[in-house]
Amino acid sequence: MIKVLFVCLGNICRSPMAEGIFKQLIQEKRLTDKICCDSAGTSNYHIGDLPDHRMRSTARKYDIDLTHRARQLAGTDFEAFDYIIAMDESNHATIITHTKWKDSYADKLVYMRQYDPIPGNMNVPDPYFGGQQGFEKVYQMLLKANTQFLNYLIEKHQL
Secondary structure, eight states: OEEEEEEESSSSSHHHHHHHHHHHHHHHTTOTTTEEEEEEESSSTTTTOOOOHHHHHHHHHTTOOOOOOOOBOOTTHHHHOSEEEESSHHHHHHHHTSTTOOGGGGGGEEEGGGGOSSOSOOOOOOOTTSOHHHHHHHHHHHHHHHHHHHHHHHHHTTO
16 A cells, blocks of 8 residues: 655645545545555644635535545654655755654655646645635646656556
């Protein structure tokens, strides 16, 4: 079983949406017996909260139900997951400074937009302080990157 963890700051916008999209994609490809995923935040701001209502609203437009409850990145995540996917440079840096981080985990840590078909900025912008259009933009960005990431996993792991 390939285990993927999506990580953003509060685990209420970008990472739960990435998780929801990825779950939908692996269901469509009938790979739920081979790949699983979760999400977490680098901060403890929203532990136990549902995703932001604007992100849930955006997700519903695409038949995704975001029911994940926010949690903070744990030291055990580094061993438990095969891929740890940071939403931006700040989260990437915070993950590396986690007290349980070891250099041996470096190959597990990647940027979400590393798999974006359009090269460029590695950051998925945080839509929290903007309007609804920012949530839609993040959805579209995550859909593209997650689709490419899943194709990468299928090829690399011969699924």
